[in-house]
Amino acid sequence: MNTITDIREVSELRTLNLDIFNKHGYPTKKDEDWKQSALNNFLENNKQLEIYKTNNELINEKVFENFKHNKIIIVNGLIQKTEFEGKDKDKITITSIDEFYKNNNKNLSKLFSNKKNPLVAANNALATSGFFLEIKDNLDFPITIYHQYNSKIDQKQIHQKNYILINKNSKASIFEKFTNENKKTFISINTNIDVQKNSHIKNYVVNSNNTENCIYRFKKVNVETSANYESFIFSNIIKTIRDEVEVNLNESLAECYLYYTQFLKNNEDHEIKVRINHLAENTKSYQFSKSIIDGTAKGVYQGKIFVDQIAQKTNGYQLIKSVLLSDQCIFHSKPELEIYADDVKCSHGSSSTSLNKDELFYLMARGIPENQAKRLIVQGFLSEVIEKISDDHFKNYFLSITEEMLK
Amino acid sequence: MSDNLIQEQIKQDYAYGFVTDIESVRAPKGLNKEVIQFISKQKKEPEWLLEWRLKAFERLQSMTEPNWQKPQYPKIDYQALYYYSAPKNFKEGPKSLDEIDPEIKKTYEKLGIPLNEQKRLAGVAVDAVFDSVSVATTFKKKLEDIGVIFCSISEAVQKHPELVKKYLGSVIPLTDHYFATLNSAVFTDGSFVYIPEGLRCPMELSTYFRINASNTGQFERTLIIADKGSYVSYLEGCTAPMRDENQLHAANVELIALDDAEIKYSTVQNWYPGDKEGKGGIYNFVTKRGICKGKNSKISWTQVETGSAITWKYPSCILQGDNSSGEFYSIAITNNYQKADTGTKMIHLGKNTKSRIISKGISAGHADNTYRGLVSIHQKASNAKNYTQCDSLLVGNLCGAHTVPYIDNKNSTSTTEHEATTSKISEEQLFYCKQRGLNQEEAISLIVNGFCKEVLQQLPMEFAVEAQKLVSISLEGSVG
Numbered sequence: 001m002n003t004i005t006d007i008r009e010v011s012e013l014r015t016l017n018l019d020i021f022n023k024h025g026y027p028t029k030k031d032e033d034w035k036q037s038a039l040n041n042f043l044e045n046n047k048q049l050e051i052y053k054t055n056n057e058l059i060n061e062k063v064f065e066n067f068k069h070n071k072i073i074i075v076n077g078l079i080q081k082t083e084f085e086g087k088d089k090d091k092i093t094i095t096s097i098d099e100f101y102k103n104n105n106k107n108l109s110k111l112f113s114n115k116k117n118p119l120v121a122a123n124n125a126l127a128t129s130g131f132f133l134e135i136k137d138n139l140d141f142p143i144t145i146y147h148q149y150n151s152k153i154d155q156k157q158i159h160q161k162n163y164i165l166i167n168k169n170s171k172a173s174i175f176e177k178f179t180n181e182n183k184k185t186f187i188s189i190n191t192n193i194d195v196q197k198n199s200h201i202k203n204y205v206v207n208s209n210n211t212e213n214c215i216y217r218f219k220k221v222n223v224e225t226s227a228n229y230e231s232f233i234f235s236n237i238i239k240t241i242r243d244e245v246e247v248n249l250n251e252s253l254a255e256c257y258l259y260y261t262q263f264l265k266n267n268e269d270h271e272i273k274v275r276i277n278h279l280a281e282n283t284k285s286y287q288f289s290k291s292i293i294d295g296t297a298k299g300v301y302q303g304k305i306f307v308d309q310i311a312q313k314t315n316g317y318q319l320i321k322s323v324l325l326s327d328q329c330i331f332h333s334k335p336e337l338e339i340y341a342d343d344v345k346c347s348h349g350s351s352s353t354s355l356n357k358d359e360l361f362y363l364m365a366r367g368i369p370e371n372q373a374k375r376l377i378v379q380g381f382l383s384e385v386i387e388k389i390s391d392d393h394f395k396n397y398f399l400s401i402t403e404e405m406l407k
Numbered sequence: 408m409s410d411n412l413i414q415e416q417i418k419q420d421y422a423y424g425f426v427t428d429i430e431s432v433r434a435p436k437g438l439n440k441e442v443i444q445f446i447s448k449q450k451k452e453p454e455w456l457l458e459w460r461l462k463a464f465e466r467l468q469s470m471t472e473p474n475w476q477k478p479q480y481p482k483i484d485y486q487a488l489y490y491y492s493a494p495k496n497f498k499e500g501p502k503s504l505d506e507i508d509p510e511i512k513k514t515y516e517k518l519g520i521p522l523n524e525q526k527r528l529a530g531v532a533v534d535a536v537f538d539s540v541s542v543a544t545t546f547k548k549k550l551e552d553i554g555v556i557f558c559s560i561s562e563a564v565q566k567h568p569e570l571v572k573k574y575l576g577s578v579i580p581l582t583d584h585y586f587a588t589l590n591s592a593v594f595t596d597g598s599f600v601y602i603p604e605g606l607r608c609p610m611e612l613s614t615y616f617r618i619n620a621s622n623t624g625q626f627e628r629t630l631i632i633a634d635k636g637s638y639v640s641y642l643e644g645c646t647a648p649m650r651d652e653n654q655l656h657a658a659n660v661e662l663i664a665l666d667d668a669e670i671k672y673s674t675v676q677n678w679y680p681g682d683k684e685g686k687g688g689i690y691n692f693v694t695k696r697g698i699c700k701g702k703n704s705k706i707s708w709t710q711v712e713t714g715s716a717i718t719w720k721y722p723s724c725i726l727q728g729d730n731s732s733g734e735f736y737s738i739a740i741t742n743n744y745q746k747a748d749t750g751t752k753m754i755h756l757g758k759n760t761k762s763r764i765i766s767k768g769i770s771a772g773h774a775d776n777t778y779r780g781l782v783s784i785h786q787k788a789s790n791a792k793n794y795t796q797c798d799s800l801l802v803g804n805l806c807g808a809h810t811v812p813y814i815d816n817k818n819s820t821s822t823t824e825h826e827a828t829t830s831k832i833s834e835e836q837l838f839y840c841k842q843r844g845l846n847q848e849e850a851i852s853l854i855v856n857g858f859c860k861e862v863l864q865q866l867p868m869e870f871a872v873e874a875q876k877l878v879s880i881s882l883e884g885s886v887g
Contacts, residue, residue, distance in 0.1 A: 032475065309804060324819035327786065337810040339829050342801035346829040350814055353822040 007101050013112040017124035024118040033117075036300045036332045038240045038269035042186070042214040049157040049186055054078040054129045060148050063179050067393070070143045076153055077129030077160040085141045091170075092143070093134040097161055100132035111163055111192050113220070120218050123190040127161035130190075134165045135172045135201075142173035142393070149180045149187060149213075157186040168196040168224075173391050176205045180213050188216045195227040197251075202391050204398075207235040207270075214240040225251035225280075232389055234398055235262040235270050236405050244273040249283035249311075259389065260289035261382045263405060264297035264329070271300040278311040287318040290385045292378055294325040304336040305346055312341050318348035323355055323381060375406045434491035440464065443592055446491045450561045450595075453568060463581045463591035472585045477777045477809065478717045478746035480690060483655060490593045490626070546610065556601040557612055560628055563599035570601055574632055578661040578696045578725070586657040587694040590626045594659065597627035602637035602668075611867050613642040629660040633668035635701065640671040640867055653681075653716060658693045666701030666728065671709070673866050675874050678714035685744025685773070688716025695722035699731030702757070707734040709865045711874045712747060721779065723752035726760035726788075733762040736862040740878065741774030741806070750780035750797075750812075755788040755821070764795040767859050771802035777809040784821045791821040799829040800858055 026043045027034035034040055057075035064071070071083040072094060082094055101108060114120045133143075149158070166172060180187075195201050207215075215238075223229050233243055247256045262270050276285045291299045305316040322331045335348040355377055363373035382402055389395040434445045443464055447457040472483075550557050556567060563571050579587050598614045616627060633639055656678065662670050672695075681688025691714075697706040708722040718741075724733030735751040753762035762782065770776040778797045799808035810827045832854055840850035856863070859878055866874055 312804070322816075324816060324821075327819055329817075329819065331814075331816045333812075333814045333825075335810075335812060335814075335825065335827070337799075337827060337829055338807070339799070339801065339809065340804075340807045342804045342806070342831045344801070344829060344831070348810070348825075348827050350812070350825040351823060352814065352816040354819045 007108075009108050010101050013109060014125045017112060017114060017121045018126075020114065020116075021118055021121040021125055024116075024121070027118050031118075033273065033302070036298075036302075037242060037271055038298060039119075039214060039216060039242050039271070042240055046184065046186065046214075049155060049184075051126060051128070052076065052153045052156040052158045054158070056080070057148075057150060057152070060150070060179065063146060063148070063177065065144060065175075065177075067397075069141050069175070070139070072131070072133070072143060072145045073148065074131060074145060075148045075150060077158050079131050088139050088141055091135060091137040091139055093132075093136070095132050097127075097130035097132050097163060100163060111161065117218070119188060119216055120190060123159045123161060123188045123218070127159040127188075127190065129158065130161040130163075132163045132165075134167065135170050136167045137169075138171040139173070142175050142391075144175045144177065147176060147178045147189075149178075149182060149185065151181050153185050153187075154182045155184050158188070160187070160189045162189065162191040164191060164193045164201075166193070166195045166199045166201050166227075168198050170196075170199045172200075173202040173204070173394065175394065176203070178205070178207055178215070183212045185213045186216075187213065189218070191217070191219045193219060193221045193229070195221065195223045195229050197224045197227060199224075199227045201229055202389075202394070203229070203231040204389075204391075204394050205231070205233045206401075207233065207241055208237050212239050216242050217244065219245045221245065221247045221256070223247065223249050223251075223254040223256060226253045228255040228257070230257040230259075230390060232259040232386075232394075232398070233261075233272075234401070235260075235264070238264075238268050238270060240269045242271040242273065246275045246277070247285070248277045248279060249285065250279050252280045252282045254280065255284040256286070257388070257390075258285075258287045258289075259385050260291075260301075261385050261402070262289075262291045262293075262299060263378075263382070264291065264293045264295075264299055266295040266297060268295075268297045269300075270298075272302070274301075274303040276303075276305050276316065278305070278307045278314045278316065280308075280311055282313045283311060284315045285317065287320075288385050288388060289320045290382055291322040291331065292325065292382065293322060293329040293331055296326070296328040298330045298332075300332045301350075302334045302336070303348070304338065305348070307337075307339040307341050307344055307346065309340040312343040314341060314344040314346065316344070316346040320348075320350040321381075322352040323378070324352060325355065379403060379406055432491075432493050433489045436489055437486045438464075438488070438490060438593070442490050446593060446595060449491065449493070450564070452561075452564055455572065456564060459576070459581070460592050463588050464593075466582055467585070467588045467592055470585050470588060476719055477748045477779075478719065478775060480653070480717055483653075483690070485589075488655065491595055550608075550610075553609070554603040554606060555608055556599065558599055560594075560597045560599045560630060563630075567599075567601070570632065571599070571630065574630055574661065574663055575628075576661075578663060578698045579659050579694055583694065586692045587659055590628060590657050590659040590694070594626045594628040597629040597658070598631075598641075599629070600631040600639060600641065602633045602639045604634045605636040606634075607637065608639040611640050611642055613644070615644050625654075625656045625658070627658045629658070630663075631661070631670055631672070632663045633665065633670050633704075635665045636667040638669045638671075641673070642867060643672070643674045644677070644873075653688055653690055655690050656693065656715075658695075660693070660695040660722075662695075662697030662706055664697065664699050664701065664704035664706055664731075667703045668701065669705040669707075670697065671707045671867075672697070672722070673709040675711045675866075675877065676714050676718070677877060679716075680714045680743065680745050681716040683743045683772075685716070688745070689714065691715035691718045691720065693720040695720060696725070697723070697733070698725040699728050699733065699757075699760075702728040702730050704728050704731045705733070707736075707865070708751065709736040709862065710738070710749075711862070711866070711877060712737070712739040712749060713877050715747075716745060718745075718747040718749055721750050721752055723754070724762065725754045725756065726762065726791075727756045728760075729757040730759045731757055732760065734865075735762075735764045735766070736865045737766045738769070738859045738862045738874075738878065739767070739776055739778075740769045741771070741776045743772040743774060745772075745774045747775070748777040748779055750778045752781040753783070753793060755782075755784040755791040755793070757788060759790045760788055761791070762793045764793070764797070765861050766795075766797040767862055768797070768799040768808055769802065769855065769858075770799070770806035770808050773805050775807045775809070777811060778827075779811040781813040781815070782823055782825070783813075783815045784818050784823065786817045788818050789820045791818060793821075793823045793825075795823075795825040795827075797827045798858070799827075800855070801829065801831050
């Protein structure tokens, strides 16, 4: 391990987590939360992947978006370059996570929290890279974080720990784009996000162009009073991804909105796990996910809404829809409610079905060829989620890439 | 106002908590080979059944109790239980109702069970199980005449061994899980029903279970076979005395529906729920499973669960035949420290199979109520359809309501739909009712009954009235 071990608290936390991991080992089918996970197989077959140490890496500039934005380029887990627009420069602090440990050696344990999740424990113990991002005020432009993984980490594993802090009364959009050039890699990213009072954060993620890789992303979000966390994850052309998020609505009037769309083909596996903890009065959560599954792909959605005894007037909503296109694809869903307060409104819905034949007939009767009609229906199906995105710029962006994806 | 009502509700005593004082014959305490041999010998069972039991017992040694469930309970000492208890003067089994011990008869009269055939106008045939043995089966003659076999399972083992041998354990195999295996090893009695081809059973069949002796586990086994094109509606009711210790009830129920057959199985479960501090009460760990073996067959489960300290059961349907359908209607009411973890499994294997799940959970006091269900559509189950709805109602802020559905779809032509809501009784509805002159209590009763209506409707007439009353008793006045 590298320089960070000289901070005592961190090294203690690492040892503690390593013990937890060693005791449990990799997750298996026997663990309730990992029953349907395709990650298990990958990890089972690739136990001995070497841990990669990141240094100076080359940046792939081809993937940059052409709208105006603040750039943070992270290659193999470490910041390689930042570029901020106009006044935004003064409102953003970004350092490596090591720096953060050095400057704030108190209360680090909250970044290492873990509730019996073996892969989070492994990340806590092994993470050597990552960043700390602080947003101090309303940003004029969105931040785009380019996560690039180049061929140097082929056949290796990488553990990354990030911390994003949104100071009170701030607003920001954070757009994350993942690109990957490897054959067989295990990437584990653990991100803590603190959204302070009255802040709004919009976190959009594109998963694409990941060939034979396995990504495990764990986000832990703490939302304070009157603050709001919105996230959208768009998945297309992936291999094995598990997106896990745990949102704590710690104070009253905290809200969170989680949106997902996925278009899975071939032998892709995408698993979403959500846990929302309503821990105070008058909090609201909203989950909306739509999946199109084709080929031998497998989609999994495990969503849980937990309502504490004191969290009266909670409003929790969850809707999961999927369309199965082929005979070999699989969709599992487990929409869970655990409620201990009586004055709440919680509901969930889940459906899985084939493409609507009536809709197809309607379009074909009007002279649209079958393929095009199907595409139109799929596009309409996925757009319903994208339309919910509150940031107009990104709404249009995702609508256009959805259209492109279906061409 | 509401506090008073809650107090009143808590005062409601368990009406069936009395103990009948009769002498009984028991097997020696504990679980071992000798006890199983004793049970088998008492019941004069053939060799193959004893072997079957011993095989289950052997298997049990290598199994552990499941622990994934929501309600946790203290470890059960299986060696401290009696596995067989029968009324003493019960030798051969009564030939007619006159031979039944008057004390037992009185017990059933107290419970309102119609053992006395003459007085019954409407026909419900009853098989009454007292502790471990079946004490009386009514309307036997009439049913025999048309070919329906309705008797205790011990009797069926003697008289219809070929049927029992063929179907026993065919839906719930010996090796299924801890409690099912335990039941297979030590089951004592239960009902056996066979409906011949093409017959629509003219009356409702009913079993009444009663645990009387203390420290006794009740392990009954029910086997219902509906042959091609037949129909049967079966009812089950349960009560137990009030005792401080927890008693175990681990039954196995197997249903088999052949081509075009239909089985309707209704349960009103009112075992002793424990006192208001959560002391005592029955552990109701039951395995119920039905298989729609033939095409166009149908199995429908309806349950009203108001009793037991812990209810832990998942009446399931395996939809194997093409066009078969499964239904599950459930009301689970938990109050005080009761806990329920119940739901269903619908396994779609055949083409065009349909399933429908309606579950209503109501928790009050310190209770916890969980719906846990699986809908699994296998690859070859084309055009399968499932609809699930589970609603929970919370009364007071000390209780919990949870929903844990698992939905697996592996077929692109199939449809699954699931919806669930959790809420409290809406102020608007209450206001509306009260404005029209109903008092608080009546209004709540009306709303709760309306909430459960979809399920209550599914019950046969005889039970619907009782169940409706039970719902009111369990809840009336506990909402503020």
